[in-house]
Amino acid sequence: MKKTSLLLILCLLGIFLYAQKHPPKVKPADPPAPYGPVPTPAQVEWQKMEMNLFCHFGPNTFTGLEWGEGTETEDIFNPTALDCNQWVSVAKNAGFQGIILTAKHHDGFCLWPNPQSRHTVRQSAWRNGKGDVLKELSEACKRGGVKFGIYISPWDRNAPTYGTEKYNKVFLKTLRHAHKHYGPIFEQWFDGANGEGPNGKRQVYDWKRFNAQTLKLQPNAVIFSDVGPGCRWVGNEEGTCGRTCWSRLDIEGLEPGKNAPSQDTLNAGNYNGACWIPAETDVSIRPGWFWRESEHPKSVQELLRIYYNSVGRNSLLLLNVPPDNRGLIPAEDSLRLMEFRAALDSIFAHDLAKDVKTICVSNFRRIHKPDQTGNCYSWRNTVFPEPYCGFSLIDGDDNTYWCADDTITNGWVEIQFYEPKTFNRVMLQEYIPLGQRVERFHVEVEDDNGNWRTIASETTIGYKRIVLTETVTTKKVRIVIDKSRACIVLNRVGLFMDNVLLEGN
Ligand code: FUL
Numbered sequence: 001m002k003k004t005s006l007l008l009i010l011c012l013l014g015i016f017l018y019a020q021k022h023p024p025k026v027k028p029a030d031p032p033a034p035y036g037p038v039p040t041p042a043q044v045e046w047q048k049m050e051m052n053l054f055c056h057f058g059p060n061t062f063t064g065l066e067w068g069e070g071t072e073t074e075d076i077f078n079p080t081a082l083d084c085n086q087w088v089s090v091a092k093n094a095g096f097q098g099i100i101l102t103a104k105h106h107d108g109f110c111l112w113p114n115p116q117s118r119h120t121v122r123q124s125a126w127r128n129g130k131g132d133v134l135k136e137l138s139e140a141c142k143r144g145g146v147k148f149g150i151y152i153s154p155w156d157r158n159a160p161t162y163g164t165e166k167y168n169k170v171f172l173k174t175l176r177h178a179h180k181h182y183g184p185i186f187e188q189w190f191d192g193a194n195g196e197g198p199n200g201k202r203q204v205y206d207w208k209r210f211n212a213q214t215l216k217l218q219p220n221a222v223i224f225s226d227v228g229p230g231c232r233w234v235g236n237e238e239g240t241c242g243r244t245c246w247s248r249l250d251i252e253g254l255e256p257g258k259n260a261p262s263q264d265t266l267n268a269g270n271y272n273g274a275c276w277i278p279a280e281t282d283v284s285i286r287p288g289w290f291w292r293e294s295e296h297p298k299s300v301q302e303l304l305r306i307y308y309n310s311v312g313r314n315s316l317l318l319l320n321v322p323p324d325n326r327g328l329i330p331a332e333d334s335l336r337l338m339e340f341r342a343a344l345d346s347i348f349a350h351d352l353a354k355d356v357k358t359i360c361v362s363n364f365r366r367i368h369k370p371d372q373t374g375n376c377y378s379w380r381n382t383v384f385p386e387p388y389c390g391f392s393l394i395d396g397d398d399n400t401y402w403c404a405d406d407t408i409t410n411g412w413v414e415i416q417f418y419e420p421k422t423f424n425r426v427m428l429q430e431y432i433p434l435g436q437r438v439e440r441f442h443v444e445v446e447d448d449n450g451n452w453r454t455i456a457s458e459t460t461i462g463y464k465r466i467v468l469t470e471t472v473t474t475k476k477v478r479i480v481i482d483k484s485r486a487c488i489v490l491n492r493v494g495l496f497m498d499n500v501l502l503e504g505n
Contacts, residue, residue: 029365035435035486037276046222047463049097050311054320056102059109060290061325068107070157074124082327084137088144090329094337098147098186101137108158116174119158138182149187154205155195163201179217188214190225192256226260227251228277235266239283239306241315244459247436248273281310284320291322297336300343304501314462343500352421352495353394361390362411363404393493401431404488411488414478424471427494428461436462440483446476
């Protein structure tokens with residue numbers, strides 16, 4: 001061989017080895033553009049709370065009424081052993097992130113010394129008129145690291161001005177007092193009920209000002225009502241969100257109460273809704289909203305069913321657990337909540353999707369050339385997984401996601417295990433800061449003969465979707481996104497075995 005050829009070969013080899021060690025710097029693939037309306041950061045944080053406690057407490061706790069008349073004597077409110085620390089520890093131990101208290105229900109009685117009213121704890125004999133439930137609960141929440149929210153009913157059967165323009169000012173001052181003294185408030189709950197006041201008149205509520213002032217004083221508060229603007233009523237009090245549930249809603253010209261969207265619309269959202277207003281599922285652990293000695297909490301199976309029908313369907317669960325006439329959450333309710341927690345842990349503590357041999361996707365926005373890693377990720381991979389690849393679905397990170405190329409609106413993710421796994425729950429999550437996209441998907445498993453079988457077909461995903469399937473044992477499972485409204489952006493796939501509630505849909 002000539003000297004020059006040898007030199008050339010050596011040069012080329014040198015270049016090759018250098019290139020191997022120093023691959024050209026590649027620009028990371030761009031993230032996708034958001035699609036449609038998207039949540040505010042406060043709405044994202046709110047949705048991640050997943051489960052909050054609702055506490056209905058007030059004169060009705062002592063009279064057994066659901067809607068107090070507003071004429072009850074203040075002395076009727078007299079809890080003998082109020083301890084908000086107990087409420088907070090029950091919430092925490094059961095895995096609830098926030099507590100919302102009925103600071104004022106329709107009877108108008110205020111659980112704090114509201115200067116706008118003469119029907120409050122201050123006028124009661126409880127603690128000689130020095131008690132303040134809002135103060136105790138907001139402080140207990142702060143100590144316990146639980147978020148605090150308030151329900152203040154605009155309908156007031158006691159306020160003498162109710163039914164006149166003056167009442168809107170009284171209500172604004174009432175709100176301001178609560179928001180200024182007991183914050184931070186993570187959620188302001190506005191009931192749409194609009195009955196008659198003491199003078200037989202109904203109020204025309206000034207919702208615009210109620211909302212604007214709330215956000216001025218509590219900018220991070222998510223405002224609940226039939227039409228948001230922070231989150232919406234799910235349309236029923238049974239604990240059931242729509243199987244199809246868009247976090248989008250049209251609210252132009254609509255209001256809470258009788259001018260609200262239909263209950264079906266609230267349940268499913270609007271496909272093309274202009275605003276991001278996710279569903280909140282409020283339901284009581286007991287038959288009534290307020291405590292009554294004769295009533296008892298729902299079973300663990302019922303609570304689990306509610307969980308699947310709310311958190312598992314792109315909604316937040318607001319579970320009402322009413323304190324009793326001592327001012328404590330009754331033992332049977334707290335015990336039930338602990339059993340509920342234990343059931344959730346037994347199901348969701350172990351995610352089988354984390355034990356994969358490989359996780360492959362049909363397409364992802366990649367940095368490297370296709371032949372470098374293929375579309376699969378396995379634990380034996382030496383190349384660090386790229387952002388947007390299938391590994392993002394099982395990495396336990398809220399901020400990473402599998403993302404397809406801009407034009408790809410259908411595709412699949414396939415998980416293969418080393419050994420067959422048995423499961424009956426499939427959890428999927430979209431990365432909602434970029435909008436809600438998936439419109440239709442199905443789940444397939446492979447049998448021993450290599451044949452694929454569909455075990456579930458569903459519509460929306462949103463923040464979280466838990467699909468109940470028959471119990472299957474398989475080495476391969478595939479989630480097929482049949483239709484996404486823009487390129488697929490999925491944050492998580494999880495597979496679980498529920499031995500508590502065995503039946504499927
Ligand atoms: C309803 C009220 O009328 C009930 O008493 C309860 O507070 C429930 C959460 O909202 O509209």
